[in-house]
Amino acid sequence: MSVEALPATAAAASEETREYHFRSNRGARMRGYLGLVLIVIWGLAPFYWMVVTAFRQVGYTFDTTPWPSHVTLDNFRTALSTDLGNHLGRALVNSLVIGVFTTALAMVVGVFAAYGLSRLDFPGKYAVLGVILGASMFPGVALVSPLFQLFSSLGWLNGWNYQALIIPNISFALPLTVYTLTAFFSEMPWELEESARMDGCTPAQAFRRIMLPLAAPGLFTTAILAFISSWNEYLLSQQFSTNKTTPVTVAIANFTGAQPHQEPYTAVMAAGTIVTVPLIIMVLLFQRAIVSGLTAGGVKG
Amino acid sequence: MRLFNPGGGTGTHPRARAQRLEMLMGILGFFAVMALVQTVILELRGDPAGFSAAVLAVLLLLLGLVVRARRNVRL
Numbered sequence: 001m002s003v004e005a006l007p008a009t010a011a012a013a014s015e016e017t018r019e020y021h022f023r024s025n026r027g028a029r030m031r032g033y034l035g036l037v038l039i040v041i042w043g044l045a046p047f048y049w050m051v052v053t054a055f056r057q058v059g060y061t062f063d064t065t066p067w068p069s070h071v072t073l074d075n076f077r078t079a080l081s082t083d084l085g086n087h088l089g090r091a092l093v094n095s096l097v098i099g100v101f102t103t104a105l106a107m108v109v110g111v112f113a114a115y116g117l118s119r120l121d122f123p124g125k126y127a128v129l130g131v132i133l134g135a136s137m138f139p140g141v142a143l144v145s146p147l148f149q150l151f152s153s154l155g156w157l158n159g160w161n162y163q164a165l166i167i168p169n170i171s172f173a174l175p176l177t178v179y180t181l182t183a184f185f186s187e188m189p190w191e192l193e194e195s196a197r198m199d200g201c202t203p204a205q206a207f208r209r210i211m212l213p214l215a216a217p218g219l220f221t222t223a224i225l226a227f228i229s230s231w232n233e234y235l236l237s238q239q240f241s242t243n244k245t246t247p248v249t250v251a252i253a254n255f256t257g258a259q260p261h262q263e264p265y266t267a268v269m270a271a272g273t274i275v276t277v278p279l280i281i282m283v284l285l286f287q288r289a290i291v292s293g294l295t296a297g298g299v300k301g
Numbered sequence: 302m303r304l305f306n307p308g309g310g311t312g313t314h315p316r317a318r319a320q321r322l323e324m325l326m327g328i329l330g331f332f333a334v335m336a337l338v339q340t341v342i343l344e345l346r347g348d349p350a351g352f353s354a355a356v357l358a359v360l361l362l363l364l365g366l367v368v369r370a371r372r373n374v375r376l
Binding site: 124125126127128129130131132133134135137138 | 319320321323324325326327328329330331332335
């Protein structure tokens with residue numbers, strides 16, 4: 001082998017190696033995309049079927065055509081109509097009221113608790129986090145009977161008593177809020193707060209003017225998660241809601257059809273579609289904040 | 302504190318071990334308090350409380366073991 005031939009051979013080998021890596025990378029990338037497509041199909045298939053059934057005529061409820069067929073808007077009219085005793089519109093307002101109050105209260109309490117847990121160093125700090133985790137593990141169904149007795153004796157199970165739904169919801173939203181925000185706050189650079197203190201801020205001012213604005217993505221994410229958990233809550237709402245405070249989950253479960261003992265599947269699917277829309281809009285609006293907030297707590301600083 | 306960071310909290314460093322044990326203490330402590338409240342109420346009402354007391358005993362035993370393990374961790 002001549003001396004001139006060596007670089008050419010090396011270049012050819014390098015080209016082959018690059019081509020091999022490119023192919024194997026492309027194969028891995030294709031497999032990755034295929035996996036992602038499967039996950040998306042798996043996740044969206046029930047939602048897609050709900051939407052397709054929502055737009056289908058009642059006579060074709062159990063039609064298995066995988067794309068929209070016999071399209072009609074009657075199911076949405078039925079879902080929003082009050083002729084059959086269904087009050088989806090009022091239930092949407094009720095769910096919104098319950099969700100907003102639950103989220104606001106859980107956030108107010110959770111922000112301070114999480115800030116203290118991540119900032120202060122005291123003995124048993126992780127035991128407190130363990131207690132919070134334990135509280136979130138507590139089965140909701142175990143709370144139904146005692147809370148029913150308590151709220152019944154307080155006279156909260158009639159009229160416009162939203163607190164009978166908001167207070168139990170907070171007990172589930174608060175551990176989620178504290179846990180998520182603790183992880184988020186612990187990743188924040190404390191030098192910023194110390195700089196603010198050096199510049200003359202009180203601890204409260206440093207928290208309000210420096211740390212809170214920086215924690216906005218995490219706060220948004222946590223608030224949305226708390227709102228979604230409250231919006232989707234069914235078990236306790238089924239027991240503690242009244243005719244006036246019924247949230248959407250209970251309202252849809254109680255949907256009645258035109259005939260006795262007839263389950264109005266298409267109207268239920270239409271109501272489900274209507275109920276999902278506010279969540280989708282909210283997630284799309286705050287998409288960037290949600291993604292940055294979700295990743296911020298898990299990235300090593 | 303790396304609650305959602307798998308690399309941060311699952312190591313063999315004594316501090317990570319102490320944190321995990323403290324969290325376990327908190328979880329077991331919470332359920333032990335719940336079991337204690339239930340046992341006391343059942344006893345005061347005169348209802349059968351054997352199973353509840355047994356659950357409380359198991360939880361307290363586990364809690365004791367975790368507390369001892371935590372004390373043995375030297376930071």
